[in-house]
Amino acid sequence: MQWIQSLLSKYGKTEVLFGLEPTGHYWLPLAQFLRKQGIQVALVNPMHVKKSKELDDNSPTKNDVKDARVITQLVKDGRYPEPNLSTEREEITLRWDKFWREIEQYSLLHNKS
Numbered sequence: 001m002q003w004i005q006s007l008l009s010k011y012g013k014t015e016v017l018f019g020l021e022p023t024g025h026y027w028l029p030l031a032q033f034l035r036k037q038g039i040q041v042a043l044v045n046p047m048h049v050k051k052s053k054e055l056d057d058n059s060p061t062k063n064d065v066k067d068a069r070v071i072t073q074l075v076k077d078g079r080y081p082e083p084n085l086s087t088e089r090e091e092i093t094l095r096w097d098k099f100w101r102e103i104e105q106y107s108l109l110h111n112k113s
Helices: 002-011 027-036 046-057 064-076 085-110
Strands: 017-020 040-043
Touching: 017 027, 017 064, 027 040, 046 064
Parallel strands: 017 040
Antiparallel strands: none
């Protein structure tokens, strides 16, 4: 957070828009942390990153610098949705609760005999 604050100060900005490529499950805790800090999060479609990368230099090669540049450009162009993280988290919790209730019911039915 200090790094982000120092960049805001250095460039005279008041807001940050943090672009993420949501691959795997690693992005979710970071996105939740950033949102709790009041930072807007943009999710860039991984397929858009792949296609844009290929269009930029006619090469499908992948590296962190290239990916960051492409994600930045997609965010700058407004090609992203803003995630509703609280709803996603609540949905996951509800699914787990339902799953465990079904296991308990199954166990009760099969352990009566």
